[in-house]
Amino acid sequence: xxxxxxxxxxxxxxxxxxxxxxxxxxxxxxxxxxxxxxxxxxxxxxxxxxxxxxxxxxxxxxxxxxxxxxxxxxxxxxxxxxxxxxxxxxxxxxxxxxxxxxxxxxxxxxxxxxxxxxxxxxxxxxxxxxxxxxxxxxxxxxxxxxxxxxxxxxxxxxxxxxxxxxxxxxxxxxxxxxxxxxxxxxxxxxxxxxxxxxxxxxxxxxxxxxxxxxxxxxxxxxxxxxxxxxxxxxxxxxxxxxxxxxxxxxxxxxxxxxxxxxxxxxxxxxxxxxxxxxxxxxxxxxxxxxxxxxxxxxxxxxxxxxxxxxxxxxxxxxxxxxxxxxxxxxxxxxxxxxxxxxxxxxxxxxxxxxxxxxxxxxxxxxxxxxxxxxxxxxxxxxxxxxxxxxxxxxxxxxxxxxxxxxxxxxxxxxxxxxxxxxxxxxxxxxxxxxxxxxxxxxxxxxxxxxxxxxxxxxxxxxxxxxxxxxxxxxxxxxxxxxxxxxxxxxxxxxxxxxxxxxxxxxxxxxxxxxxxxxxxxxxxxxxxxxxxxxxxxxxxxxxxxxxxxxxxxxxxxxxxxxxxxxxxxxxxxxxxxxxxxxxxxxxxxxxxxxxxxxxxxxxxxxxxxxxxxxxxxxxxxxxxxxxxxxxxxxxxxx
Amino acid sequence: xxxxxxxxxxxxxxxxxxxxxxxxxxxxxxxxxxxxxxxxxxxxxxxxxxxxxxxxxxxxxxxxxxxxxxxxxxxxxxxxxxxxxxxxxxxxxxxxxxxxxxxxxxxxxxxxxxxxxxxxxxxxxxxxxxxxxxxxxxxxxxxxxxxxxxxxxxxxx
Numbered sequence: 001x002x003x004x005x006x007x008x009x010x011x012x013x014x015x016x017x018x019x020x021x022x023x024x025x026x027x028x029x030x031x032x033x034x035x036x037x038x039x040x041x042x043x044x045x046x047x048x049x050x051x052x053x054x055x056x057x058x059x060x061x062x063x064x065x066x067x068x069x070x071x072x073x074x075x076x077x078x079x080x081x082x083x084x085x086x087x088x089x090x091x092x093x094x095x096x097x098x099x100x101x102x103x104x105x106x107x108x109x110x111x112x113x114x115x116x117x118x119x120x121x122x123x124x125x126x127x128x129x130x131x132x133x134x135x136x137x138x139x140x141x142x143x144x145x146x147x148x149x150x151x152x153x154x155x156x157x158x159x160x161x162x163x164x165x166x167x168x169x170x171x172x173x174x175x176x177x178x179x180x181x182x183x184x185x186x187x188x189x190x191x192x193x194x195x196x197x198x199x200x201x202x203x204x205x206x207x208x209x210x211x212x213x214x215x216x217x218x219x220x221x222x223x224x225x226x227x228x229x230x231x232x233x234x235x236x237x238x239x240x241x242x243x244x245x246x247x248x249x250x251x252x253x254x255x256x257x258x259x260x261x262x263x264x265x266x267x268x269x270x271x272x273x274x275x276x277x278x279x280x281x282x283x284x285x286x287x288x289x290x291x292x293x294x295x296x297x298x299x300x301x302x303x304x305x306x307x308x309x310x311x312x313x314x315x316x317x318x319x320x321x322x323x324x325x326x327x328x329x330x331x332x333x334x335x336x337x338x339x340x341x342x343x344x345x346x347x348x349x350x351x352x353x354x355x356x357x358x359x360x361x362x363x364x365x366x367x368x369x370x371x372x373x374x375x376x377x378x379x380x381x382x383x384x385x386x387x388x389x390x391x392x393x394x395x396x397x398x399x400x401x402x403x404x405x406x407x408x409x410x411x412x413x414x415x416x417x418x419x420x421x422x423x424x425x426x427x428x429x430x431x432x433x434x435x436x437x438x439x440x441x442x443x444x445x446x447x448x449x450x451x452x453x454x455x456x457x458x459x460x461x462x463x464x465x466x467x468x469x470x471x472x473x474x475x476x477x478x479x480x481x482x483x484x485x486x487x488x489x490x491x492x493x494x495x496x497x498x499x500x501x502x503x504x505x506x507x508x509x510x511x512x513x514x515x516x517x518x519x520x521x522x523x524x525x526x527x528x529x530x531x532x533x534x535x536x537x538x539x540x541x542x543x544x545x546x547x548x549x550x551x552x553x554x555x556x557x558x559x560x561x562x563x564x565x566x567x568x569x570x571x572x573x574x575x576x577x578x579x580x581x582x583x584x585x586x587x588x589x590x591x592x593x594x595x596x597x598x599x600x601x602x603x604x605x606x607x608x609x610x611x612x613x614x615x616x617x618x619x620x621x622x623x624x625x626x627x628x629x630x631x632x633x634x635x636x637x638x
Numbered sequence: 639x640x641x642x643x644x645x646x647x648x649x650x651x652x653x654x655x656x657x658x659x660x661x662x663x664x665x666x667x668x669x670x671x672x673x674x675x676x677x678x679x680x681x682x683x684x685x686x687x688x689x690x691x692x693x694x695x696x697x698x699x700x701x702x703x704x705x706x707x708x709x710x711x712x713x714x715x716x717x718x719x720x721x722x723x724x725x726x727x728x729x730x731x732x733x734x735x736x737x738x739x740x741x742x743x744x745x746x747x748x749x750x751x752x753x754x755x756x757x758x759x760x761x762x763x764x765x766x767x768x769x770x771x772x773x774x775x776x777x778x779x780x781x782x783x784x785x786x787x788x789x790x791x792x793x794x795x
Contacts, residue, residue: 193694198703209696210681210710217696636685637695 018045018094034100048090048101049077057103060112060141062230063179064091066576067562069188074179076115076141079103087111113145121152123231124159124174130232135573137230138177160205165213167398168221168237168391168569173205176233182206182225189562191535192341194219206233209637217637218344220534222337222560223391223415223569236391236570239412240422246383246411247290254383255371256286257363259297261389261453261565262416264586268572268579269420270430275582277590280435287436289426297386298449299442300362302599303608304334305449305461307356307626309469310511310617312462312555321520327351329529329544329553332458334358336396337560337569339630341534346541347632355627359452360386360393361402364409365625370612374441379405385412387419389453389568392560404625415570441604447591448599454584455532455564456487456494459557463487463498463528465600470518472505475598482597487528488588490563490580492536495549498526508600510609510616527553533562639682648686650675655690665691665701669708678712706760714749714756716794718742719773722759726769730783734770737784741791754795 020043021029032041033051040055047070052059063074072092079090082100087108090101102108119138127133158174178197183206186195194217198207208217226234246252258279267276286294312330319326333339333354342349357365364386368379386393390413396402397410414422423430438444448461463484464475475482486496504518529550531537537558544551561567563580566587596602613622639647654671658664668687672679679702688695702708720726720735739745742755749756765771768780772787779790 187694187697193696196694196696196700198696198700200704207696209684209699635689637681 018096020045031095032098033095034098036101036103042095044096045094048079048081048088048093048095051095052079052090052101052103059090059103060144061091062137062141062177063181065181065184065228066578067189067228068181068184071180071184074115074119074177076112078108078111078115080105080108109145113147114151116141116145116147117151119177120147120150121154123177124155124157125232130175131235131238132232136232163213164237165215166219166221166237167215167395169214169219169223169226170235170237171214172233172235173207174233175231176206177231178204178206179230180206181228181230182234185224185228189535190220190222190224190533190560191538192218192220192222195225212637218633218635220337220340220344220560221392221395221569222534224561225569226391227567227569227571227573227575236415236418237394238418238421239394239414240418243383243385243412243414243422246385251381252383253292253375253377253381254290254385255293255295255367256291256385256387256414257295257297257300257360257367258282258286258387259360259389259453259565260301260450260587261568261571261583262387262419264453264566264583264590265389265571266416266420267431269417270423272431273582274579275586276431277586278430279590280437281430281433283438284433284436285423285426285428285430288428288433289422291385293439295363295367295442296438296445296449297359297363297388298445298452299602299604300359300366301334301449301452301461302446302602302605303362303626304356304359304452305458305465305599306510306605306609306617307362307622308332308354309462309465310514311354311356312466313469313511314514314618316554317515317520320524329550329556330354332555332557333628334452334458335558335560335565336390336392338534338537338558340392340395340633341537341560342541342558343631343633344635345538346545347634349541349544350630350632353630355623355629357402357626357628358393358396359449360388360413361396361409361628362626364397364402365404366608366612368405368407368409369625370608371441379407382407383412384410385414386410387414387416389416389565389571390561391415391569393570401628404628416568416572417570420572443604444596445604446599446602447594447597449602450591450594451587453565453587454488455490455559456484456530456557457564457587458559459528459530459555460484460487461599462555464598466526467498468505468598468600469508469511470500470504470521472503481592483588483592487530488584490532490577490584492531492533493540494530495553496528498528500524500526510600510606513616514618526555528555528557529553530557532559532564532567534560639680644682647680647683651683651686651690655687660691662691662693665693665698669698669702673708676712677715678709681710684710706758712753715754716775717756717758718791719758719760719763720746721761721763721765721769721771721773723762723766725766726763726771729769729781731770733784734772734782734787737787738791741788755791 030041035055042051059077062076063071070092072089077090078087080102081088160173163171183195187193195206197204246254263279264277267278283294315326318324331353364384367384372379393413397413402409451457467475500521502522531540540550566583567575567580654668658667684698685695688698746757763771765780770782772779772782
């Protein structure tokens, strides 16, 4: 995913990208160019934009994004190339010969100013009533180029109705500048294909199939488009007003659970660089805002590992010992975007999806049952909020089947950006907060739950426990410091084999009633895979469909967003490959600093199986509360 | 759409994909063939073309919305298109337009009640030296006068 090679670049854009030579020392491997009279040598095929960046010259961009293929449609990055009659878009100009480039001539400045003026003339709305105020790329450009009047006028009425049909994504096309980043995100990066430019000329607008509302087309709610939109044309469905109302209502007991990824990223909203984990500062801030309890979603991430791991063992047992049909490979089901993707595009494989709910929904079900009982609160007075890096979580908590507790398990899904807004509204500067811990009875969770946030994390957490369950050895004895490096990193698809050998341990008490011993696993090899971004998920699914290598896997982790949850659609804008790396680093560093790093060692998880889910993992009670079912949606839009 | 109709449509598109190849570039010829046969490209056909070419339905819709000669909603059996660009306008487009509207009893952009005719404006047909130009289905008529326009409609009827 981090390399652009796998993007399905439309044919018309192929001439805009040139493969860089593998060996720069060959003749013609590099080209020397002169930018603003400064000489620089760059690899052949480097774009003018990249070359300028290398020599420290900043060029404004709008349609260009590091995650996406070249488009060259906004023209804001134009520069003068000596010998060329017209200005050239620097993002779409690969350097193949020595040339002289000028980035700040009267012609360039005038052209850029004109382009901004033209965009503003079609851009509806005033900045102060816009939620992207201060974070809008168009606004920043207007400021940079000193726009002080509307040279070409300004639209006074919105051109399009705001599409609020989706639980997750709101589209306000009157604010669209047609940079087509969302189109490239949806079609190339995610291969979901909801948005495209429709109609022609001045009537061009970004729309869905047959101009249907977003709720009626195949949108997986991943929110990647929101994260790449330079203006406020795309945004998440913000429930913060309802949450404030609940906080202000003395009768309501408002609970928030926080996922690991927002904690690793929310600092960016408060001026910190990427990669600062704010877990404990956030706890204090949330208490001050008025949340009655702050819980750690990692607790149910640990629970997910136990439930999903047990489910995998049961499926393997069924297939290998009982010789019955079992849906293998088992797929993870933590990512609601991925779940909707498979429901639409591979409905025949829904049995392979683990029936375990995502950590968010497990927590929701437990808060309104276990916790409400324990704390002596009427569950109808509990308002359960989930801080997630994700816009699809908003859809997930509104799924009709998510009422296991008898109430709506999770009332509101809140994204990192919206949380930051609420914190600012409360007059709190997050980095200055003192540190505090999570509330009982769920308390601290393990590092295994924490790394759910990065791609490969769910798998790593599962392997840490499975290895100890089956081999009876410490994970640390097999993987140094219990870090399973092959599962980390940002390769689109990761594959790993773990030979089990002939030595197996005792079956732990918690699942003793399900499998008598591990002898049936002797000599077996556990095959696992990890994919992030639905484009990569599609590759694995097509491979499984064709009976390829991945159909022999036992367990596959899928995350809808590039980079996993840390690159989620609810995370601070911008999200780039570089920022994703730093956020992942913060998560892994926090994991390594923890004592407790394996899900099954979490004392609170052990406690909940003793006290509440008494018939064990995948037992009756846990099936009722912690497992779900899926809907065959299919690919046709009615 | 009935299941039988859907199956027939799928079969037809499969044949077209086979004929033109499973490539992104086959999209336009496939759409043109469907348009020619069905007079429009129904929702289901768009989704089937997308599935069989391994692209997304919205990409197909995007292409259809770009070209004036492709449409998603059915139009009349015969489509009468009058060139509205400047040379045809100066050569007497307005008179022809009025004659057509009177003869068919509809305005531009509308379809007759019996679904026989749809009247539309188009941009340049490339007949600037022989305007006003009229395009009826796939045949171009140069130097059309109001009388000739009425006669052409009669011939098509």
